[in-house]
Amino acid sequence: MTMLRHAATIAAKDLRSEFRTKESINSTLSFSVVILLLFAFAFDPSPDMIAEFGGGLLWIVFAFAGALIVNRSFARELPNDCIDVLVSSPASGASLFLGKALAAFILLFGIECICLPVFGIFYNVTWWRSLGGLLGVLALGTWAMACTGAFISALTVNLRLRELMLPMLVYPILIPALLPVMMLTNTLLTGQPPPSDFTVWLRLLIGFNIIFTTLSVYLAETILVR
Amino acid sequence: MRSKVILALGAIGMPLLIRNLYVLMFLVPDDMEQGPVYRIFYYHLPAFLVAAVGYLTAMVSSVMYLVKKDQKYDAIAVSATEVALAFAAVNLVTGMIWGRISWGIWWAWDPRLTWALISWLVYFGYLMLRNAIDDPTERAKNSAVLSIFASASVAITWKAIEWWRTQHPGPVLSIRTGGVQKIDPAMENMLYINWLALLLLGAIFLLVRLRQEEVQREIDALRRYAHAMN
């Protein structure tokens, strides 16, 4: 499948660039740790409180980190007009988008996996009790962010206030995915028994991913060809 | 032609609004449980319904723009969104006032209120995006795409809300409760009539805003021609 091959090339290029310069990774990682630290001062949370909103807290941190990562997605193509070379290449708009979403996903997921033990240390949480489920839910939520974020990144790449506009546009649209992922993470993080409507939230999250991935892949060409 | 339509709508809508205001202030009976404050409901719900019509119009218009590439669909989309946002704001504010007096709180994170706020923010993002793009064709294309994303998100959120516990009063309109009369027929009729009045008002705003968009485009084009002449 040429489209997937092209997407893989783009994703590999993005990741190679990122690991070479480490611009986003370093700043995003430090930013996430600082936010986790600040929350500890804001709440001084007890284990009960963490059981109630640990998942939500973690996802606020991931959402901020996500905005920083996806902002770079298409912005990294601006210097030297590389975006023009990519769009005029045989790669379709859909594969360009997919490649970047994939790279953003990998970077974000990596950062989240690093944040988990930090979170565990700061707040005294044994987070690995339902590790498989937790990572699965994290992956679903991260894809929602990477996919929507990369798309909005393409939409706002040429705008003046891009860094401000992107989170303002992405977060409200992302809420129907953040809602279930926060709840599911909360449950899995602290090893609580899953609530009765567990599968409903899971379906919502998966549904969101399917709908928005489809929309993005379909509309990517439209927004990339000016 | 369009000015005549606007005038006609105004001629029907304005007297209707005033008449409604009189009727709902003095003639419609008090609600048993809530007392007189419930009257704000006659604006609260219809405003939401007009906003919903606006959001839908914007979505359809955005899809039409991407298919047909005709600027007039873009003009309709932005006008409809702006009108919808205005009426949605009315819905939110009247809801907050009502909540303050009925339940003692300015805000509750119940699903319907939350959904209303999220939708407002999502569509406000649409206006912000438009503001940031200078070229009209790019602006029309990109905001149409965002409008589709916004509509999908709002629709999914609506579904998500259905799975949440609610503090908000349940449906009272007989069309929603399957014919079972939940409120006084006089009140229900008043609701529909005020909905009509607000809808007419919304239509007037839309048409005026539409005209404004067209004039702005003409001015932009003339400016560019003038510059190109030099």
Add this chain to the structure above:
Amino acid sequence: MSAPAVAAAGVWKYFGDYPALRDVRFELGAGECLALLGRNGAGKTTLLRILGGLSGASKGGVLINGGEVRASETRARIGWLGHSIGLYDELSARENLRTFGDLYGVASATVSEWLQRVNLAHVADSPVREYSRGMRQRLAVARAFLHGPKLLLLDEPFTSLDDRAISLLQGLLATARAEGATIILSTHQIREAMELASLVALLDRGKLVHFGERTAEMLNDPAYLYRTYGSAA
């Protein structure tokens, strides 16, 4: 009866209500080299971007070898050299060419060949950021020619090139033409363009006011075209 290499049919491009291109029509056969002239703002870049699939025409269309530009197979045969070099500063020359090469299905042996050809093999693994201007330009040229394109679109390619890069580019263009490639280059540097061109077109405020063979007068007096066909001032 094969399709022309490039066929523009009634191309209009609007930015809002402003026509940047007005009813542009022309045809090019394989092996032709078109010099696209015009003042700043005439629409040269806009036209090139439409030909390269970067922009869509508002009305009318462009066919490359009878095929739509946004079709993948068509774009596989297009080489683009825009205003900027189109390279990633943080990657090495080899990585840059490999990445773009992957998108065009180019083997890594070809990449190495090209690095030799543009004299960058000895620094192929250093990041492009460290290159001199001339080296970056040569690499950009390599990137555009890497996949053996049959249609080359160059937007003011001679503008910021040094002597070595100019002769390299001229050599590559001549070879490409000999192999049947079609070339369109927009330029202000009329002298170099006239030497290469077989056809000349002049754009004035979006309209194609002249399209024809490159004549001797054009070669000897570069400003000839503007005087004859261009508008006042």
